[in-house]
Amino acid sequence: MPEVRDRVLAGQVTLAEAYHRAHESYLADRESIELVPEISGFSAGGMPNRVKCLHALAGHSLAAGPGVNPIGDAALERSTWSPTRCECSEPGAAKWSVLDLGCGTGLSGAAIAQYAKHLVGVDLSAKMLDKARERKLYHRLEQRDLLTMMQGEPESTFDLVFSADVFVYLGALDDLMREAYRVLRPGGHLAFSVESLDALAGGAAISSDSHDYRLNVTGRYAHSMAYLSRMAAHNGFEVREPLVCMQGSPLEITIPGLPVRQAHADDAERCNVLHFRVHGHTRQPEVADAIRQGLATVVERDGRITGYATLIGFPGHAVGETNGDLQALIGAAQIFIGPGFLVPTRNGDLFRWCLAHGLRVTQPLTLMSLGLYNEPNGVFLPSVLF
Numbered sequence: 001m002p003e004v005r006d007r008v009l010a011g012q013v014t015l016a017e018a019y020h021r022a023h024e025s026y027l028a029d030r031e032s033i034e035l036v037p038e039i040s041g042f043s044a045g046g047m048p049n050r051v052k053c054l055h056a057l058a059g060h061s062l063a064a065g066p067g068v069n070p071i072g073d074a075a076l077e078r079s080t081w082s083p084t085r086c087e088c089s090e091p092g093a094a095k096w097s098v099l100d101l102g103c104g105t106g107l108s109g110a111a112i113a114q115y116a117k118h119l120v121g122v123d124l125s126a127k128m129l130d131k132a133r134e135r136k137l138y139h140r141l142e143q144r145d146l147l148t149m150m151q152g153e154p155e156s157t158f159d160l161v162f163s164a165d166v167f168v169y170l171g172a173l174d175d176l177m178r179e180a181y182r183v184l185r186p187g188g189h190l191a192f193s194v195e196s197l198d199a200l201a202g203g204a205a206i207s208s209d210s211h212d213y214r215l216n217v218t219g220r221y222a223h224s225m226a227y228l229s230r231m232a233a234h235n236g237f238e239v240r241e242p243l244v245c246m247q248g249s250p251l252e253i254t255i256p257g258l259p260v261r262q263a264h265a266d267d268a269e270r271c272n273v274l275h276f277r278v279h280g281h282t283r284q285p286e287v288a289d290a291i292r293q294g295l296a297t298v299v300e301r302d303g304r305i306t307g308y309a310t311l312i313g314f315p316g317h318a319v320g321e322t323n324g325d326l327q328a329l330i331g332a333a334q335i336f337i338g339p340g341f342l343v344p345t346r347n348g349d350l351f352r353w354c355l356a357h358g359l360r361v362t363q364p365l366t367l368m369s370l371g372l373y374n375e376p377n378g379v380f381l382p383s384v385l386f
């Protein structure tokens, strides 16, 4: 990088100082993870007094964000590096192996099929399965009890196990969660719907042997959040984030200084970088799809993208540098698609702002994970598929 060499040779003090500060920041970050007395106060490769490998400085900039390491920042500006580089999939290409528990006629399967490279359905009812077969979406359909079916599957087979409006016919979920965990690959997802016992408390019940779940006069079970969290934790899943689904009339408001516009194809890279900063990975295919469909929006401040949404609603996700960015995106949405959009209730400021603007909670949800999970490093609205 000749311009950096020239600045160094010209004895630019500011660059040397900034580089020293970067080193201190690097050491502080490292020591916040673990203090190793043998290397306390210095870093491998001789930073800052000797030349350190450029890839290490670029890596430091990626980890710390722009404005910390001047030489790493300069290296990144000149490179064609992209967080999406190691993703081989075509934008929008189906890549998940999916198991649809209690697939019925395939109503929910039809919504998920676009993300599935391999879709398997299981249901007790032959007639339901005939209808599902007509959709020509499933690679395999099995007429069996869903628990028995999973017990016959090899472990680590699926990226997503989902079940829509089926657990309401089952009471105890322990065996089922254990099998779902076994057939999921590390990092896979279990997504399911239930009726909330907490929300229905006081309604008419047929039987209520415990506070965990109960059979209602509707013939459907309702499960308590405490039970679901306990079952999940017993069977390897971690409860990560309490969520609420919010719905209401479009707010039609703008936030001063935070203009929102439709996203264009050349915004995708910057959206991916922003998502990477918050979650440690990108959602490049979804971003590309949403931009192509004209659904994605961005907040642009001083030429920088500081927030984006694929859409504000159940299947969409959003990230921002600040809550103001998310508020601007929510305020500009013309509709909240599906049952609503998901707000992490740990983000109390945003949750209260939504309530103060007339939005209402339609249902509580819980984000759980298994395997590696990056604690988000910023504000976000998750999609129903996280």
Ligand SMILES: C[S@@+](CC[C@H](N)C(=O)[O-])C[C@H]1O[C@@H](n2cnc3c(N)ncnc32)[C@H](O)[C@@H]1O
Binding pocket: 101, 102, 103, 104, 105, 106, 107, 108, 109, 122, 123, 124, 125, 128, 144, 145, 146, 147, 163, 164, 165, 166, 169
């Ligand atoms: C309300 S339907 C939902 C169908 C589908 N998931 C959808 O979203 O359209 C419930 C389905 O669960 C199936 N089901 C209920 N208990 C089951 C079990 N133990 N094993 C397999 N399927 C089951 C029923 O046969 C029915 O097709």
